[in-house]
Amino acid sequence: MRAYRERLVVPASWWAWMTGCVLLLGSLLWAGFAPVAGLAVYLVLEAGCAAIFIGWGAPVIEVSGAHLRVGSRSLPIGQAGEVTALDAVQTAALRGPRADPAAYLVVRPYLPRSVYVGVAGRPAGEPYWLIGTRHPERLAEAIRQAARTAARPAAGQACDDAADDAAAAGRDGNAW
Numbered sequence: 001m002r003a004y005r006e007r008l009v010v011p012a013s014w015w016a017w018m019t020g021c022v023l024l025l026g027s028l029l030w031a032g033f034a035p036v037a038g039l040a041v042y043l044v045l046e047a048g049c050a051a052i053f054i055g056w057g058a059p060v061i062e063v064s065g066a067h068l069r070v071g072s073r074s075l076p077i078g079q080a081g082e083v084t085a086l087d088a089v090q091t092a093a094l095r096g097p098r099a100d101p102a103a104y105l106v107v108r109p110y111l112p113r114s115v116y117v118g119v120a121g122r123p124a125g126e127p128y129w130l131i132g133t134r135h136p137e138r139l140a141e142a143i144r145q146a147a148r149t150a151a152r153p154a155a156g157q158a159c160d161d162a163a164d165d166a167a168a169a170g171r172d173g174n175a176w
Helices: 012-030 035-056 088-095 137-150 157-176
Strands: 004-008 058-062 065-068 072-076 080-088 105-108 114-119 130-131
Touching: 012 035, 058 114, 058 137, 065 130, 080 088, 080 137, 088 114, 114 137, 130 157
Parallel strands: 105 130
Antiparallel strands: 004 058, 058 065, 065 072, 080 114, 114 130
């Protein structure tokens, strides 16, 4: 069951700005050359910038019943500790002066807000995840809900465990 899914795509306004910058820079680079050279300059610059934007937009954030997946990394939902939706100022602080070099950060310049996910037990190799998102409150709530659901035993499991314990006690010679 998937509780939340978001792809960190680059907004359309960034694509428009990029195209304008490519036109301006391309005009400066090919001035005085043949029109075919100008077309080649525009295509190379546009393709290079598009590759960067596609790479930036590739990570997917996904919360399921068992895992929090961000890009290529996965965190078992049971290891998610403190979960907090951050505003732009808090995000900037955790990306910069207050950042832990060992933390896992998936932030983008076009996503000013984020979600802080503490890793339970605070291992030295990865104390927290900072995840840039368009919907920090929804993502934080999805992670909290998945953690609550994972921590709760299945409805019939508690009764089955008690019956198994009683049967084991009878086999151990406690029965008369």
